[in-house]
Amino acid sequence: MTTETFIDLEADARVRADDRGHVFHSWSAQALIDPLPVAGGEGASFWDYRGNTYLDFSSQLVNLNLGHQHPDLVRAIQEQAGRLATIQPSMANDVRGQLAREIAAVAPDGMEKVFFTNGGADANENAVRMARIVTGKRKVLSMYRSYHGNTSTAITLTGDPRRWANEPADGSVAHFFGPYPYRSPFHAASPEQETARALEHLEQTIILEGASTIGAIILETVVGTNGVLVPPPGYLPGVRALCDKYGILYIADEVMVGFGRIGEWFAFQAFDVVPDLVTFAKGVNSGYVPLGGVLISDAVASHFDTVSFPGGLTYSGHPLACAAGVATFEVFRRDGILERVRDLGDRIVAPRLAAMAQRHPSVGDVRGRGLFWAIELVKDAETREPLVPFNAAGADAAPMTAVAAACKKAGLWPFTHFNRVHVAPPLVISEDDLIRGLDIIDRALDVADEAIA
Template sequence: MSDYTDLTGTERSFGDAEAEQAVRQNDRQYVFHSWSAQGAIDPLPVAKGEGVRFWDYAGTEYLDFSSQLVNLNLGHQHPGLVQAIQEQAGRLATIQPAVANDVRGELAKRIVEHSFTGARSVFFTNGGADANEYAVRMARQHTGRQKVLARYRSYHGSTATAITMTGEPRRWANGVIDANVVHFEGPYAYRSAFHAESPEQETERALAHLERTIQFEGPETIAAIVLETVTGTNGVLVPPPGYLPGVRELCDRHGILLICDEVMVGFGRIGEWFAYQAFDVRPDLVTFAKGVNSGYVPIGGVVISEDIHRTFEQRPFPGGLTYSGHPLACATGVATFDIFEREGILERVRDLGSRVVEPRLAEMAAKHPSIGEYRGRGLFWALDLVKDRETREPLIPFNASGEAAAPFTAVVNACKAAGLWPFAAGNRLQIAPPLIISEADLVTGLDIIDAALDVADGYTTGA
């Protein structure tokens, strides 16, 4: 019995050193990898994925606790998504965006119906970064203003305006590509920039800081405020009570649009179709990608309010993409809605998050001095690892690499050695498994993290 099928359709077994070597050699010789010094990396050759697991060519099995890049919400090789691609390819593999297409229109309809009150239409893109680019372009065209406010501790993509809006170190080497982007501090109660002593105080002071930023920049110059509804790679920062409604109020007062970046947390990640639905806020534009079809075929988009849609009723929108609303991508998006409803995905995410993950992380925090704080919702959580709980000194310095990052690298390696592929960022282990994960597999993954934290504990210096 074969273990996997290669690119020629040949069935093969794990342990084929020649096949692995060929994959590794082609990758090292011809593939240019993102965010990397090419000579300093050695990518893992992956032979197979199924459900919540994937395997390398030696047959080493990994429980995928990162959903790859927090996109594989329905797991590897979901039969419903694979079938949707096959059926769509068999009847219409591709068509340009200027014509009407049944599956494109159906997906747009479903997204609008599951989005905010007053949502009107969807502009499809190729992924999350260009969704954010186009949302900003729409905001600028609609308001006639140019400035955009975005938070530090954020990631919005690596294209021009998106990387400028990004508020973390990956922005630095790219310079200031869009000079009309201004950054501000968002709430982060555990490491409060506002010396807050409660979530409510964090909200009050973060909103006061944002209001000052708006005043200093000139309200009449600001087109939009862009924020990740729940901050993703930079720490799973769940907004404190009242923060998002407070941002909405500031936007309304000054004629500023609110853009919610839901690229990572949309489509079930925290147990809602869109994360903003959990926080009593109505955006003007919403960007999405990743979970809309688990990344099986690249797609992203912008959900557009009625008011903004009307701006372009008689006035052309200045932008477009050859592959906008690609039929193969849209077919898997429609299938995603069907699967979510048939398998009760949102309900199970809420249940597993509150009944299994949260209490288990509370137990880990009581046991491991290396956990400074745990936070999250649904199937999206972070363990903020520290050297000293009293001082909250991070396990490794901000933006550490090489030897300075060794303690955290050791924790990550302990996870991988035990068969878990973690989502690791900064000084945080983040938990983001596919939403189809069974309770047993979820517990297994948490057990592996629990054991790996013994390694982190060895680096703690506090009492």
């Protein structure tokens, strides 16, 4: 493993002891985890107290778009803290207004207002609240393969197994099957057929759930944690058409894929569609200070011109967070981040993953755009049986655990979920580090091949 000169075993022991003694971790059985004490990071890498450095191929939680300790973002936070550390959201603030103006400037025409939140879950909560008030209809549809957050309505909208233990929560949510060409729930033979059948299924769901009861449909533009599922041609415009036909608002969840992840300011801009509401977080300022928000169409925003919006947060549009967001826009433009992401995705990641698929019998499918990809691992390429079962844990997940361990041993911190390895490095990663990381994954897939041999 690559080593740093930074070694402090006493600090490692102290951080570990404090964590194990006093920190209660999310999504975890507390006695069964052993979190890595992290000492620092820079760019696309971070390191521990024992001299080990890791390429961050998950951008932490797919939020660190501009990498660790980006000097422009750090400087913006420092300067803002020295000038005005915080101010309540009911007052006007220069960096809050500037960031809202910057976001609206890269959005489609007719989307001028931004409601700031503290993160993605409360962005989705408030977008749904807006949709329900404006339409007068409470029900919301979302996909089974999705994640929208862990607050009450957001976790109900979520389709993956994290929802199960939190039910019942919001009783006005119904789920439907989205397109997934590799594992088509509609037995489609082509992407075009997948689109047609998925839209037919969605329309039948709308009819059976009652269009007069449905206020919104919420979709991750590209499904994130649950598969990096890029919508097939025509699907999102088809959803837009159904929303218009039945008087339903379309909410695009861009929390994970917004702000450059696939090479666009907003991912929906790559699919010829305009939503009514757009939720964001993560990449808007790389999570340096918590920040999320809802980009609101003029038609929705105007409803609240003389009607009070019943929602708010103490730290909405926090100046330190917004200062980092303004700096993010400056870096993106100066350094050509969007163009860079598209180039690296097309020129390096796509062909390298295609070659891995040819070389490794355990690779069933590769898919993605920009710097957001999934490698789906299988036991059998013909039957497409997953390498590990859906929602596998413990011994059932051992083959994927071994793949992740091989990556970490070689100096790469991977993003794995169920039977997939995701590729989501910081957008500022160097070309050499991107290639080195893909090489590490390539070698780690030998472990998966051995598991099915």
